[in-house]
Amino acid sequence: MSTDISGLIEAARQGDWSPLIRESEKVPGKHWAESAHCANWNTDLFVPTGDGPHEDPEEVKNSLGGSLNKPLKLCASCPVAVAARCLVDSLQQNDEFSIRAGLLASERAVLRAAWQQRADETAVAGALRGATTALSKVEREEVVARFATDPSLSPAAVARGLGVTHEYLLKLAWRYRKRFAAAVTSPVGSTEAA
């Protein structure tokens, strides 16, 4: 398996997120960014004007030219695990802007959309057992749905898997059951009585 960040990104583009996530998990903890190579640089350098989720990456590169050299060079020299964590973090937060792991915001747009729709059964099953791993929006919703409908699951494990408190998990489950009950009593196509 390639440990080069571009190899991990390419695998993710092909639908295989596991190598990127495994690499990102090598730098757990809240302070991972302290070992980032951009740590002491002005963050503006990583948010170039004119780059954004709806721009064409090639046009952005042509128009910004050499001003991208510094941030891209810093990303290229960043430890692979830190760059992987940086990218996964941006995907989890659905961060639309800024350069991450050497990718412009415009280059990350497709990857962001794919991440949001990612549905990996292994990740869902792991979270239900209490494993802390990066989950997409779809996977988080699936974990809540299964917890809300399966009383045999451990609240402590699922809360750990989702990275939320026990109380918040119970609130999510309650909201899910409420939505589900509303959907059952209001079938598609039905009209409300006058």
Ligand code: SF4
């Ligand atoms: S990959 Fe780039 S943006 Fe991310 S932490 Fe490293 S230097 Fe900073």
